[in-house]
Amino acid sequence: MWDIGIIGGGASAMAAAIAAASQCEGLSICILEKKDSLGKKLTATGNGKCNLTNAACPNVRETLEFFSSLGIITRTDEQGRIYPYSQQAADVVYGMVRQLKALGVQAKCGCGAQQVDKDANGFAVTCSGGEKLSAGRLLIAAGGKAAPQFGTSGDGYSFARRLGHKVTRLSPSLTALDVQEDFRRLKGIRVRAAAGLWKDDQLVSQEEGEVQFTADGVSGICIFNLSRFVKLEEHESFLEGIGRYRICLDVLPHMNLPQTEDFLWERRRISRLKAKDLLLSVVPAALAEKLMSTIQTDGDMKAADLSHEQIASLAGILKQWNLHLSGVKGWKQAQCTSGGVDLSQVNEMTMESRLVSGLYFAGEVLDYDGPCGGFNLQNAWETGIKAGKAMAASLQSEKTKEE
Ligand SMILES: Cc1cc2nc3c(=O)[nH]c(=O)nc-3n(C[C@H](O)[C@H](O)[C@H](O)COP(=O)(O)OP(=O)(O)OC[C@H]3O[C@@H](n4cnc5c(N)ncnc54)[C@H](O)[C@@H]3O)c2cc1C
Known part of the structure; x- marks a missing residue:
């Protein structure tokens, strides 16, 4: 019988175990991790650099103190993103695993929890291979459904439901978006743009940054952040729900519409330009062709022959290019779970x-998802540390009562 059992060996689980063992010496703590080592996903975060929190998070100081206590120092970039100084995610994993060992926390890797029951002593967990674990307190820190290649296939939600909890609608978040328009010739192109997500005629959210075109749609950090807000209603079918969304791109965000029209008129005077050349060095050539074909104008006609209406349409599409969503990239590509x-x-x-009572949750299994920039790991550390400290405190007070 363990004092504390933890399902999952990722970010929040390790933070919880360290917090509990540091607060109360002598607790027996066991982590069950499905994969063959702890912190597999953590090693891949931030493109291997681990964007572990953000200066804008209200409780960032506590997080930095926690890492400092493990011997991990950090650096902050100009956007407030905080990384280990070495920019090596593996250092974060190493620092946490080293501390877990030093504190005597047991980790059983390659051991997936399959069933969780409440019993008279606390909790009984049945693992793959038939092994059973009993624990007085149980933390479910099994992550979400995003990036199942790292072990997160949504088991935590099944355990939560089995123990009577409501799980809100789950969808992939921080992921690329598919559009109905044909983007095969734009694959690989990047532009700086402002992007708005619209649902019917309502602006849901706006971002500015680099937009990357894929064969099926759009990607990049600003698109990832918008993907968080693509939410289908409980009663809606996927096609109904997704059809209500569009991305409106503004590929010249530093000019307003009249300025864009003036700019195009000005360029129209340059001798011997073709229509598509009005966008030369403004956007990549393949994108210029796509925009011309979207406004049904022959890109090879003389720019000087463009009509008022055609110039107005070109300015309009540069400022408001509507892309109609057909999908959200699935769990394998998503970085987070919404719901x-x-x-x-x-x-x-x-x-x-x-x-x-005695059951705790931490990390992505909870109905929280943040934007890119370190907010999701902050949630994992913060909820993990809170759960670890609370489990240790409740065990301490139980022992005091018994004495
Ligand atoms: C490629 C990628 C890059 C990312 N980069 C960043 C970033 O730079 N900054 C940021 O803030 N966020 C980032 N995220 C998101 C962040 O990694 C997660 O939100 C965070 O790791 C969630 O922590 P967690 O402890 O809840 O779950 P996880 O860290 O996902 O850990 C859950 C663990 O539980 C284990 N598990 C699952 N089911 C069972 C079971 N039945 N039995 C035993 N073990 C089980 C899994 O194997 C896994 O190891 C990234 C995500 C991805 C996929």
């Missing part, structure tokens, strides 16, 4: 379930 264990059923001070 999860309903936060109203969890005490956000301790991360303990309000329905099942």
